[in-house]
């Protein structure tokens with residue numbers, strides 16, 4: 001299946017629920033709009049996405065360090081950053097159907113009213129059925145402490161980025177980093193979105209993976225180009241098909257208040273092209289704004305050149321939930337295969353990169369006797385020691401067990417049969433994508449899998 005189809009999303013959402021990737025939040029109470037919980041496999045998937053990001057952005061570099069800042073920060077942070085005054089969408093209400101719309105999304109929206117169902121929302125607006133647009137701030141507001149008054153107002157952070165800017169001096173002084181260098185952070189962000197939707201694509205609570213890269217002003221353009229390419233390539237290196245990705249350069253009139261240039265990495269979702277990640281040139285907007293707001297000098301003195309400057313920032317900002325959903329959508333396939341009995345059947349398979357797959361190895365004793373479970377448990381313990389996520393299953397026909405692993409994207413299965421116990425001692429390693437089977441000595445299974453994982457390529 002090379003082309004996404006509109007009902008593909010429904011099939012993926014159904015798979016996510018059936019196999020424990022994503023559940024509607026508070027489902028036993030009827031659910032809550034746009035809030036989702038990640039099940040056992042979804043939690044593993046998200047963890048793998050975050051690990052892959054952290055490895056590429058921090059562990060494998062010596063010019064980026066990590067940070068974990070608080071969700072609730074001083075309210076002045078959001079005044080200086082411009083969020084209190086400007087982090088809003090234009091909201092329009094329909095007086096007839098009582099629908100609530102984002103003005104910038106009106107173009108692609110149809111009326112949900114029974115009478116008008118399917119007609120463009122723009123037509124309702126032209127007929128005077130809609131209110132004038134009004135600005136709606138997306139920050140969730142709450143109160144710190146027992147007294148609910150204007151002095152106790154605080155916000156749930158709408159992006160992780162500001163915690164990085166406010167810690168710029170702390171990081172420079174404690175880590176002795178000098179531009180060009182980056183600070184990376186993964187964490188929850190909250191936005192009171194007017195129109196959340198498309199499953200976990202746009203929700204009110206989500207996780208971001210952001211990195212602020214501080215550079216001497218003259219190097220801004222070079223690093224912007226570098227990070228646009230690097231971030232695009234990261235998705236490809238982790239298994240996303242490049243033909244489903246593109247770079248979208250924002251026209252100047254659409255840039256956010258802090259940005260002097262922005263390129264999105266977009267993905268071709270079943271509902272059309274959508275932003276997966278944004279790479280922005282933020283100039284010196286943030287450090288200058290926080291210098292002014294806090295009264296602290298956030299410039300940098302370069303000992304080598306004896307120059308003082310306010311670093312410019314290049315920011316690759318990704319969504320973890322959106323990335324996890326993208327890996328899922330891109331990995332999803334339905335293939336016609338011939339079963340052992342010669343019958344044609346549809347195999348649902350997730351072609352995850354082994355690094356991203358929630359389970360790396362299924363461990364199957366062919367039958368639950370004759371020493372096979374014991375041998376299988378021994379191999380499982382060794383693979384667990386190597387840090388691989390395994391799943392042990394000794395029930396049902398082996399073909400069914402393989403299919404269940406295909407459906408959740410497990411790249412390898414190890415089967416322990418009679419020969420493993422009484423014959424030459426080898427076990428079968430089955431490959432999810434090619435369905436090829438190799439006989440491997442138990443002591444070599446770990447190294448064999450590691451090599452296969454290293455050499456994995458999307459077919």
Ligand code: GAP
Pocket residue numbers: 158159160161191193200201202203204205206208210275276277278315317318319320321322323
């Ligand atoms: N610091 C810059 C910033 O936050 P953004 O484009 O608003 O930029 C970055 O957000 C990324 O966070 C987006 O590309 C998207 O992947 C993710 N994201 C933003 N809003 C989201 C939402 N409501 N639900 C899920 N992910 C979201």
